[in-house]
Amino acid sequence: MGDLLNALAVAGKSALGFQAIFFALLAVGINVQFGYAGLLNFGQIAFALLGGFGIAISVSQWGLPFWVGVLVGLLAAVVLALLLGLPTLRLRADYLAIATIATAEGLRLLFRSVSATPVTNGTRGLSAFNGDFIGLAPWATNERYRILGTTWSGGELWVALVGWVIVVLSGLLIWALMRSPWGRVLKSIREDEDAVRSLGKNVYVYKMQALVLGGILGALGGMVYAVGTGSAVPDQYQNANTFLAYAALILGGAARVLGPVVGAMILLFILQFADTGLRLLIDNGIIPEGLLSSTDVAQIRFVLVGVGLMLLLIFRPQGIFGDRREVMLDAR
Amino acid sequence: MPADPTPHGATASGAGTPPEQPPAQAWQSGDAPQRRAQAALRDLPWEVGVAKPDAAVVVDGVTRTFGGLTAVSVDHLEIQRGGITGLIGPNGAGKTTLFNLLTGFDQPNTGTWSFNGRPLGKLAPHQVARLGVVRTFQLTKALSRLTVLQNMLLGAQGQRGESFLRALVPGTWRTQEKENTEKAMDLLRRFKLDTKKDDFAGTLSGGQRKLLEMARALMSDPQVVMLDEPMAGVNPALTQSLLGHVKDLREQGMTVIFVEHDMDVVRDISDWVVVMAAGKIIAEGPPESISQNQAVVDAYLGAHHDAPLTVEEEDRVLAQAEQAIAREENADGDVLDSTPHRKGPTDE
Structure with missing residues (x-):
């Protein structure tokens, strides 16, 4: 029983930690693009990579202050969104999907390449750039704090606190935007671009704004991740993370303000709970060693998430916050 | 009305x-x-x-x-x-x-x-x-997943709230939105869709x-x-x-x-x-x-859909067709004739 409670606590910590914030911000960005505007961005992690490395390179390599690094990261994300959007947003949705997925993989390979090593430090990545930020914490960051059966370092707590503030602010921003006429145009573009054009709206500009806004949110996610881990390594930014963020979004419900946030928390909770829970069962001999060894757990938990998502899509296709009537209209 | x-x-x-x-x-x-x-x-x-x-x-x-x-x-x-x-x-x-x-x-x-x-x-x-x-x-x-009223409001021109920055300040667009809603409801009443205003257009x-x-x-x-x-x-x-x-x-x-x-x-x-x-x-x-x-x-x-061909027209069409066939045969003949000729010298 105590073990189970412990597993729950560990999973709960994971659902509130910086990784959940990372996925939540990626998913909030994807929600703007895919959920509201109908843009298929399959390379959200590229924006996170630019966010994370924007800080890392600025601080560790160029010796700039932390906050300048934040600006550099955001600016890089805006530039990437413009570069991706300019050629593709006049075309069908598929072209943006192809361009983004290629960019995400290409940027990661570029950042880990030998020729980029002088700037990005190649596969080993950069570290020691978050000192300025951690130093701002109003409590001692070296000490450990026990909260609801889990231990947090002061630094972790500070990153999580600031991260969740960013998530809440971005949620408020999306909420304010989506109830405005601007959001109405965005949702209409998702439904039918040509109808929106015929009513005198410049669809291209709206799509570009959505792409840039989503990209900025992705960059913020990447910054939280980089600051949370204290290092920026290109291979941390695998494009699988984009699709985990999509999973979080669909889990929570697309085109809903809280959908991506709660989806990310649940995703992280399930992943961590499956991990500790399965290890517990193996250690206690409930699952025989021959069937499942503890080394398989890391993989099998993703299988569990996949099964869960499938069940969700069968029985609750609208996600947790979605409106079933709305999703059922999609067929037409 | x-x-x-x-x-x-x-x-x-x-x-x-x-x-x-x-x-x-x-x-x-x-x-x-x-x-x-x-x-x-x-x-x-x-x-x-x-x-x-x-x-x-x-x-x-x-x-x-x-x-x-x-x-x-x-x-x-x-x-x-x-x-x-x-x-x-x-x-x-x-x-x-x-x-x-x-x-x-x-x-x-x-x-x-x-x-x-x-x-x-x-x-x-x-x-x-x-x-x-x-x-x-x-x-x-x-626009299926927008309500009927939202569909209507999208049609209004010169909306201040459709610019990204002003969208964040409801004060700049709320009055206009109210006017547009009234106008939309007037139109919906004319088209007898006012009872459906909150339904998804897809329904x-x-x-x-x-x-x-x-x-x-x-x-x-x-x-x-x-x-x-x-x-x-x-x-x-x-x-x-x-x-x-x-x-x-x-x-x-x-x-x-x-x-x-x-x-x-x-x-x-x-x-x-x-x-x-x-x-x-x-x-x-x-x-x-x-x-x-x-x-x-x-x-x-289609032309001639209800007029039978006259004898002269029929003759003319037939003559044209025959000429065309003859031309084609000639052309074919030329090709058939010329090939052995051209091949001949190379064979010898």
Whole structure:
């Protein structure tokens, strides 16, 4: 029983930690693009990579202050969104999907390449750039704090606190935007671009704004991740993370303000709970060693998430916050 | 219309026809606009490309080809302001392509066209719409996962809250939104969709979507309304109501251009009919002139559809065919003859 409670606590910590914030911000960005505007961005992690490395390179390599690094990261994300959007947003949705997925993989390979090593430090990545930020914490960051059966370092707590503030602010921003006429145009573009054009709206500009806004949110996610881990390594930014963020979004419900946030928390909770829970069962001999060894757990938990998502899509296709009537209209 | 008080009609007509146009004043003095457009068009010759007394839209030398196919090739076309112009023609005649060109959804290979003297070439669809030329689509484009009211509000022009930064400050757009909502509800009442205002547009029937699309287009206070097959797939009862709405647009001083296949509908509401076939305009005239027009009958039914071949014609056709066969045989013979000749020397 105590073990189970412990597993729950560990999973709960994971659902509130910086990784959940990372996925939540990626998913909030994807929600703007895919959920509201109908843009298929399959390379959200590229924006996170630019966010994370924007800080890392600025601080560790160029010796700039932390906050300048934040600006550099955001600016890089805006530039990437413009570069991706300019050629593709006049075309069908598929072209943006192809361009983004290629960019995400290409940027990661570029950042880990030998020729980029002088700037990005190649596969080993950069570290020691978050000192300025951690130093701002109003409590001692070296000490450990026990909260609801889990231990947090002061630094972790500070990153999580600031991260969740960013998530809440971005949620408020999306909420304010989506109830405005601007959001109405965005949702209409998702439904039918040509109808929106015929009513005198410049669809291209709206799509570009959505792409840039989503990209900025992705960059913020990447910054939280980089600051949370204290290092920026290109291979941390695998494009699988984009699709985990999509999973979080669909889990929570697309085109809903809280959908991506709660989806990310649940995703992280399930992943961590499956991990500790399965290890517990193996250690206690409930699952025989021959069937499942503890080394398989890391993989099998993703299988569990996949099964869960499938069940969700069968029985609750609208996600947790979605409106079933709305999703059922999609067929037409 | 009971739900449409006269002042509304008066303001819409004022916006529809610029005050410097003398006919607008003539109408405001009580003349029915239907009569006015018809009267203006009455004495025109029934010829292709005839100049209209007060043209809102003028098309000149517009061609559009898809590969080897010339979809549209219009030398000259004028559309009378304040009238209902029907655009008919067999399938594939280029009617929808012409619509797409006029509204900026497609770019022509050559040609110019203008609205109120202002050239529209090279304008993007949204710029055309902002000038007051609004269109509907053959396949209805209701925005399924938006409510009926949201669909309507999208049609309003010049919304302050549609800019990204101002969207974040509700104070800048809330009053305008309220006015637009009232206007939308007025229109919805006219189109008998007001009880559905909070339903998703995707739950409406096909006919209701047609109505919604038309009502949404009217939210932008257009001067020219282009309807692409507004009656397609609509039951007869609703057709009547849609017809009434189209006539209403004219009463309010708008210029209506519509594509339709149902000749009864065309005859009923058009002031002027333009017939297209194979990308060209083959006839123009008031609706009653069209069914007698030989070019139109030929286009729809094929030339010689009801006349037996005369003996002379038959002889001529046969002679031509024989000549063609003979030519081909000659050509074949040449080829067959020449090959051994050419091969001969090389073999030796």
